[in-house]
Amino acid sequence: xxxxxxxxxxxxxxxxxxxxxxxxxxxxxxxxxxxxxxxxxxxxxxxxxxxxxxxxxxxxxxxxxxxxxxxxxxxxxxxxxxxxxxxxxxxxxxxxxxxxxxx
Amino acid sequence: xxxxxxxxxxxxxxxxxxxxxxxxxxxxxxxxxxxxxxxxxxxxxxxxxxxxxxxxxxxxxxxxxxxxxxxxxxxxxxxxxxxxxxxxxxxxxxxxxxxxxxxxxxxxxxxxxxxxxxxxxxxxxxxxxxxxxxxxxxxxxxxxxxxxxxxxxxxxxxxxxxxxxxxxxxxxxxxxxxxxxxxxxxxxxxxxxxxxxxxxxxxxxxxxxxxxxxxxxxxxxxxxxxxxxxxxxxxxxxxxxxxxxxxxxxxxxxxxxxxxxxxxxxxxxxxxxxxxxxxxxxxxxxxxxxxxxxxxxxxxxxxxxxxxxxxxxxxxxxxxxxxxxxxxxxxxxxxxxxxxxxxxxxxxxxxxxxxxxxxxxxxxxxxxxxxxxxxxxxxxxxxxxxxxxxxxxxxxxxxxxxxxxxxxxxxxxxxxxxxxxxxxxxxxxxxxxxxxxxxxxxxxxxxxxxxxxxxxxxxxxxxxxxxxxxxxxxxxxxxxxxxxxxxxxxxxxxxxxxxxxxxxxxxxxxxxxxxxxxxxxxx
Numbered sequence: 001x002x003x004x005x006x007x008x009x010x011x012x013x014x015x016x017x018x019x020x021x022x023x024x025x026x027x028x029x030x031x032x033x034x035x036x037x038x039x040x041x042x043x044x045x046x047x048x049x050x051x052x053x054x055x056x057x058x059x060x061x062x063x064x065x066x067x068x069x070x071x072x073x074x075x076x077x078x079x080x081x082x083x084x085x086x087x088x089x090x091x092x093x094x095x096x097x098x099x100x101x102x103x
Numbered sequence: 104x105x106x107x108x109x110x111x112x113x114x115x116x117x118x119x120x121x122x123x124x125x126x127x128x129x130x131x132x133x134x135x136x137x138x139x140x141x142x143x144x145x146x147x148x149x150x151x152x153x154x155x156x157x158x159x160x161x162x163x164x165x166x167x168x169x170x171x172x173x174x175x176x177x178x179x180x181x182x183x184x185x186x187x188x189x190x191x192x193x194x195x196x197x198x199x200x201x202x203x204x205x206x207x208x209x210x211x212x213x214x215x216x217x218x219x220x221x222x223x224x225x226x227x228x229x230x231x232x233x234x235x236x237x238x239x240x241x242x243x244x245x246x247x248x249x250x251x252x253x254x255x256x257x258x259x260x261x262x263x264x265x266x267x268x269x270x271x272x273x274x275x276x277x278x279x280x281x282x283x284x285x286x287x288x289x290x291x292x293x294x295x296x297x298x299x300x301x302x303x304x305x306x307x308x309x310x311x312x313x314x315x316x317x318x319x320x321x322x323x324x325x326x327x328x329x330x331x332x333x334x335x336x337x338x339x340x341x342x343x344x345x346x347x348x349x350x351x352x353x354x355x356x357x358x359x360x361x362x363x364x365x366x367x368x369x370x371x372x373x374x375x376x377x378x379x380x381x382x383x384x385x386x387x388x389x390x391x392x393x394x395x396x397x398x399x400x401x402x403x404x405x406x407x408x409x410x411x412x413x414x415x416x417x418x419x420x421x422x423x424x425x426x427x428x429x430x431x432x433x434x435x436x437x438x439x440x441x442x443x444x445x446x447x448x449x450x451x452x453x454x455x456x457x458x459x460x461x462x463x464x465x466x467x468x469x470x471x472x473x474x475x476x477x478x479x480x481x482x483x484x485x486x487x488x489x490x491x492x493x494x495x496x497x498x499x500x501x502x503x504x505x506x507x508x509x510x511x512x513x514x515x516x517x518x519x520x521x522x523x524x525x526x527x528x529x530x531x532x533x534x535x536x537x538x539x540x541x542x543x544x545x546x547x548x549x550x551x552x553x554x555x556x557x558x559x560x561x562x563x564x565x566x567x568x569x570x571x572x573x574x575x576x577x578x579x580x581x582x583x584x585x586x587x588x589x590x591x592x593x594x595x596x597x598x599x600x601x602x603x604x605x606x607x608x609x610x611x612x613x614x615x616x617x618x619x620x621x622x623x624x625x626x
Contacts, residue, residue: 051320063260067264102325
C-alpha cells in the first residue's frame with residue numbers, strides 16, 4: 001500500500017466506521033421496513049411477498065451503503081445524509097403504521 | 104475522488120478480510136465439505152449400506168417412535184433422500200414425562216431400527232458447523248457468521264473495485280514468485296469463481312435473513328408466527344383431545360403426497376399429537392426434488408389419514424427466496440453440478456486462505472527487521488497457521504476418530520467432534536511454539552499425513568477399504584478415499600513448497616542471483 005496523500009485522523013475513521021456499521025444497519029432496517037409497507041399498502045403486493053422482497057433487497061442496500069460510507073469524501077456530509085434519510089424514512093414508517101395496522 | 108475511493112476500498116478489503124478471514128476460512132472449508140454431507144455420513148457409518156425407500160422408512164420411523172414416545176407431543180421425521188440411507192427422528196416428549204436433551208433424537212436405518220454402534224454426526228456436523236459453529240450458543244454463532252458473511256459481501260465488491268485489471272488477473276497465475284504468486288492465487292481463485300462467491304455469500308445471508316433483518320417481516324406482521332403460517336401453511340397445532348386413536352399408516356400417505364408432487368420425494372414429516380384423535384401430519388416435499396428449497400406441503404388428519412390441506416407458497420419474492428436458498432444449499436444438484444459446487448467451494452476456501460497468507464507475505468518485506476517481526480505480525484502469522492493447517496488436520500482427525508474410537512463408547516458422536524477440535528488446538532499450539540516458517544512446513548505436513556492416513560485406517564478397520572470398494576463398484580467410498588489422497592497430496596506439496604521458500608530465504612543474497620538467472624532462461 002502506498003502512503004496516502006491526505007492523512008485520515010482517528011476521529012474520521014471512527015465516524016466512518018460508526019456510519020458504515022451501526023448507522024448503516026439502522027438506516028437499512030428503516031428502509032427495509034418502509035419498503036415492506038410500501039409494497040404491501042401502497043402497491044398491493046401480498047404482505048408475505050412484500051416483506052420478503054424488502055428483506056432480500058436489504059442485504060444489497062447494506063453492502064452498498066457500507067462502501068459509500070468509506071467512499072464519500074466528507075464524513076460530516078455522510079452523517080448529514082444518514083441522519084436526514086433516517087428521519088425521512090422514520091417519519092414515513094410512523095405515518096404508514098398509524099394509517100394501517102400490522103397483521 | 105476515484106483514487107481515494109479505490110484506496111479506501113483497498114484498506115477496507117485488507118483489514119476486514121484479515122479480521123474475519125479466519126472465521127470465513129472455516130465456514131468455507133466446512134461448507135464445501137457439506138456439499139457431500141450425505142456421502143460423508145455414509146462413509147462414517149460403514150455398517151449401513153444400501154438405499155432406502157421413503158414410504159418404508161416412514162413406517163419404520165413410526166414403529167420406532169411408538170416404542171420410545173407413543174404419547175409425545177410431536178414427532179419429526181427427516182426421511183432419507185436419494186443420496187442417504189438413514190432416517191433422523193426427533194421427538195418432543197409428553198409434558199408429564201420430560202426427557203433430557205440429547206435423548207430425544209435418534210438415527211434409524213431403513214427398517215426403523217436405531218443405529219447404536221459407531222454413533223456419529225457424520226457430514227451433518229460439518230454442515231451445521233459452517234453456520235452454527237460449536238461449543239457456543241447457536242444464536243451467537245449465527246450472528247457472528249452473519250457478520251462475517253456481510254463483510255465478505257462487502258469485501259467481494261470492494262475487491263472488484265480494488266483490482267483495476269480484474270480481467271487480466273483472470274488469466275494470470277505466476278508460480279514461484281513469492282508475493283506476486285500469492286496475489287495471483289488470491290485473484291485467480293477469486294475471479295474465476297467470482298459469480299459463485301457472490302452467489303454463495305448473498306444466498307447464505309438469505310438463508311438466515313429473518314434473523315439478520317427481521318424488520319421487513321415486523322413491518323407487516325405484529326407476530327412473526329402469522330408470517331410463517333402464511334408462508335409454510337402450518338396451522339398452530341390443536342390441543343390434544345386425550346382420546347387415544349392410533350396414528351394412520353404413513354406408508355400410503357407418503358405415496359399419496361409424492362403423487363401430488365409429480366412423484367417428487369417427501370423429505371420431511373412432522374406429526375403433532377401423535378396417537379391422539381387430534382393428530383395432524385404435515386409432509387414437506389424433499390428439497391432435492393427441485394430448484395426451490397422451500398417445498399410444498401400436504402397435511403393429513405392423523406387419525407383418519409384424510410388429506411386436509413395442501414400448501415404451496417407463491418409469489419415472486421417468496422419464489423426468489425426459495426430458489427436462492429436452493430442455490431446455496433445445492434440439494435437439487437446431480438453429480439456433475441455437485442462436484443462443480445465442491446470445486447467452487449474449494450476455490451473459495453483457497454481464496455480466503457491465500458488472502459490471509461498474502462497479508463503476512465506483503466508485510467514481511469516491509470518489516471524494519473524481518474527476522475524479528477512485531478507482536479501483531481507474529482500473531483497474525485500464528486493464527487493463520489492455526490486456522491489453515493489446524494482446521495485441515497482437525498477434519499482429517501474427525502474422520503480418523505470415526506474409525507478408531509471404540510464402537511460402543513458413551514457419547515461417541517460428541518467425542519468424534521472433540522477430536523476434531525483437540526487436533527485443531529494441538530496444531531494451533533504447535534504453531535505458537537515453533538519458529539513460524541518451520542511451523543508452516545511441519546503443520547502442513549501433519550495435515551497431509553493425517554489425510555493420507557484416512558484411507559489406510561479405513562482399510563485396516565473396516566471391510567470397505569479402497570480396493571474392496573473399487574471391486575464392488577461402491578463409488579461413494581472410492582471417491583471419499585480418493586479425495587482424502589488428493590488432499591493429502593495437496594498438503595504435502597504445500598509443505599514441500601514452504602520448505603523451499605524457507606531455504607531460499609535462508610540462503611539470502613546468493614540465491615537471488617540464481618533466481619535472476621533462472622528467470623532469464625525460463626523467459
